[in-house]
Amino acid sequence: MxxxxxxxxxxxxxxxxxxxxxxxxxxxxxxxxxxxxxxxxxxxxxxxxxxxxxxxxxxxxxFSDVHTHLPQYDVRGKFSGNDLLPWLRNYIWPEEIKFASSDYAKKVARRFFDDLIQHGTLTAGIFGTIHVNAAREMFNECNIRAIIGKAMMDQNSPAELTENTQDSLEGVDDLCEEFGQKHAITPRFAMTCSNELMCGGAALANKYGAIIQTHLSENYEVIDMTSKLFPNAENYTDIYLKAGLLGPKTIVAHAIHCSDEEFDVLKKTGTKIAHCPTSNIALNSGRMPVEKVFNKGIEFALATDVGAGPKTSMLDVMRGFLEAHAGIDACEYVVNEVSALYYATLAGAKILGFGAETGNxxxxxxxxxxxxxxxxxxxxxxxxxxxxxxxxxxxxxxxxxxxxxxxxxxx
Ligand SMILES: [Zn+2]
Missing domain, CATH: 2.30.40.10 (Urease, subunit C, domain 1)
Structure with missing residues (x-):
């Protein structure tokens, strides 16, 4: 009936x-x-x-949440005053190491998805840890519309979270075989990925037509370290461009400190942005110039970025969106209640490739x-x-x- x-x-x-x-x-x-x-x-x-x-x-x-970290669910919001790198070292790496246990991953995944459903999120872009079996458990527990990616990390990470480059690519290849386009190619961020790993990831994305998700230009300290690691790149965005990672099926989180040239590259390649205002506030990362992104015609949608974002609720992210850009004249027509609801629903569904199926x-x-x-x-x-x-x-x-x-x- x-x-x-x-x-x-x-x-x-x-x-x-x-x-x-x-x-x-x-x-x-x-x-x-x-x-x-x-x-x-x-x-x-x-x-x-x-x-x-x-x-x-x-x-x-x-709601759609286009960028969240399932493994950080239990440590969300458990910090104060930490910027990105100390926060990763003190809270995130120790927690992600635990995902070597599939049983642990399964238990957290179950609670994570229950929480999303209780808060009304039925579409999501999700980061896992480096562990292939943990990613399998996340897929097994997933009862919403989601793409999930095993994180790829082969440098500048704790020993327990540092993969051999070839093993990482083989693990991703296996997961793409098993879960098709629901598995996203997920080089964590340039600092933790060798150029070889990123290029290999781009090749796998082409092979499977997979979505690519990563982080871009979140924090000055990381931008500085990244430019030293990749001296041949013009800027942070150029590292991903040269590795073949940018395109219409790529979602970069944050893009806070990009130059005009970098935003132009994102526009030209059709790359999408996950905008995470509550996370950016929590980690003192800065304000994404949403007016610039909007004026350049780059597609974006809102995201929690749990666990830097302290809450799984997209209503909290909408509130953060209104507050992060309040008082900035150029933002008034981009940031308001009506746009907040759109960026927390249909815009996210579109970015994740589900726009014809859901979102409004x-x-x-x-x-x-x-x-x-x-x-x-x-x-x-x-x-x-x-x-x-x-x-x-x-x-x-x-x-x-x-x-x-x-x-x-x-x-
Ligand atoms: Zn993130």
């Missing part, structure tokens, strides 16, 4: 447009797809329809959405989204998470 979900509906269309239906409905067919959506009274016709009435509640598309409400798309318990009275998307970011408890607002038309979580 078809199901008609009734509620107040927000539907992000673009960075500047969001539909709102005060008494709306999402009609879901027997296959979990959206047959139609809009005003409730227009949809409530026909006999084989079961109405699910949430007319007092808000219904929005599920459209006939034929998968019914992936959230019923949120709120008591907001406004009929203006901007005000409702503002309330979502500031006036609710992120951990209890999700009343139902619906994935492919099935309720998979009830709060």
């Amino acid at each position: 078809k199901k008609l979900y009734r509620g107040k509906i927000l539907n992000p269309i673009s960075a500047s447009e969001c539909e709102f239906f005060a008494d709306g409905g999402i009609l879901v067919d027997e296959n979990g797809r959206i047959e139609s959506y809009g005003k409730f009274e227009k949809l409530n016709k026909g006999e084989d329809i079961e109405v699910q009435d949430f007319s007092e509640d808000l219904i929005i598309p599920a 409400f459209k006939e034929g798309k998968s019914a992936d959405f959230l019923v949120l318990k709120t008591n907001f009275k406004s009929a203006k998307p901007k005000e409702i989204i503002h309330n979502l970011c500031y006036d609710i408890d992120y951990s209890s607002v999700v009343q139902k998470t619906v994935f492919r038309g099935e309720v998979i979580y009830e709060g």
